[in-house]
Structures are given as structure tokens and as C-alpha cells.
Amino acid sequence: MDERYSRQILFAPLGKPGQDKIRTSHVMLIGCGALGSTMANTMVRAGVGKLTIVDPDRVELSNLQRQTLFDESNARTSAHKANAAAERLKQINSDVMIKTVVERLSSSNIGKIIGSPDVVLDGTDNFPTRYLINDYCVSHDIPWIYGGVAASYGVSMPILPGRTPCLRCVFPSPPPPEHAPTADTVGIIAPIAHIIASVQAAQALKVISGNSRAIEARLYTVDLWENTFNAVSLSGPEPSCPCCGANNFEFLEKES
Secondary structure, eight states: OTTTTHHHHHSTTTHHHHHHHHHTOEEEEEOOSHHHHHHHHHHHHHTOSEEEEEOOOBOOGGGGGTOTTOOHHHHHTTOBHHHHHHHHHHHHOTTSEEEEEOSOOOTTTHHHHHOSOSEEEEOOSOHHHHHHHHHHHHHTTOOEEEEEEEBTEEEEEEEOTTTSOOHHHHSSSOOOGGGSOOHHHHOBOHHHHHHHHHHHHHHHHHHHTTOGGGOOOEEEEEETTTTEEEEEEOOSOOTTOTTTTTOOOHHHHSOO
């Protein structure tokens, strides 16, 4: 088994102790589109113990330009993304336990769906779901990795409750839809999704290998068309934050 992960084990910050932790970890992936399919592929190849994929959507032909786990047969049959991804991932690494949830995450089902994983990966495409994830993870002390992409631009931020700022520390309120472009409104080039997903996956590997100390409170932004790569240093959790400061988890309490 170690031969499979030999190059990963040779990476000094991980080593065999880190690989052993990865092997027993549970990664929760919310959304299996451009970001999610890339992160799922990386996590399974890294040898996580269990991967849960949550996505209610079906594969469409327009997804194939950037969503790397799917092919034309999945689009022809309108296969559910979570199930199609799981079938492909099992061919990549049959040792990983893969669970699929073909449901849309909401305040009424989030506790049942997420439970208590080691880390949550954001592969969603909308801010209301991200704020819901933020409320749940902060209230349950679960690390999660925010990520978003559109056009040639991407952003990511690791969130370690109690240590780094949460999503609402940095963005107190969800932006209005007209200020939150998506691939459906402005298009997207595949490389930006792969870069941001790789940043997210690297942060997740730090968490699940027991190397959270290697995570820094930073907001990462990339624009491949404008040739910009930035990492904005952040302070700790914001005392005035309604979520992690006041423990006001309003998105968990909303009707859905």
C-alpha cells in the first residue's frame, strides 16, 4: 500500500505519519462541478479514507469543458454528478470509501448530511450555501476551505474555527446576485478552476495529515487573464463577527 503513495510519503512535511492520518480521514465535498470534481480526484488519489460527495445536479454537455471526472456518456444520460463521479473515482482508487448524497444542502438537512468530517471542501457556486456551510462548520468546530471561480478569476480561503477568520469575518453579508458572477453568467476557463481547486486541496491535505499549523490566515486571489496572483494576510477571528464572534448562526436557522 505504501508503494502507491510513496512519492507523497517522500514529501517531508507529510511522511508516513501524515499518510497514515490521511488514510483514516473523512473529507466532505459540497458540490462536484469544476472545483469539486478536481478536488475529489485529488483527494482520492491522495488516499483519503472516506470521501462524501454532495451534489443534486446532473451532468450536462457544457460541463465537460472543465469538470474533469465526466465524459460524453455521462452527459448523454444526464447522470447525477455525485454518482458519475463516484463511479470514476472508484476506478482510480478502490480503497477509498465513497459516499454520495444527491440532495441540495439546506438548513433542514445540513446536520444529517455533513455530520462530523475532518474537513469540508467548498465546491459550490453560490453564496447562500457557503454562508450555511460557514455557520455549520464554525458552530461545530470543523475546518472548511472556501473557494470560488468565474471567468478567469478565482478566490480561496482556509477557515479554521477559532484560529482564522470565518467567511463572515471577511465578507459580513452575501453579495447581491448581480455582484456575484458565476460561470453561467460570465463564463469560465478551465485552468482557473483547476488552480483554485488545487489550492483548496493542498489546504485540506494540511488539515487531514495533522499539519494544520502550516495553514496561514490568508485570502488567495488569482486572475489568469490579468496575470495576477495575490495572498492577502488576515488577522485572527473578528470579535464583531456575527457568526464566530457573537455565535449568531442565522443561516442555520433560516427556513429552507
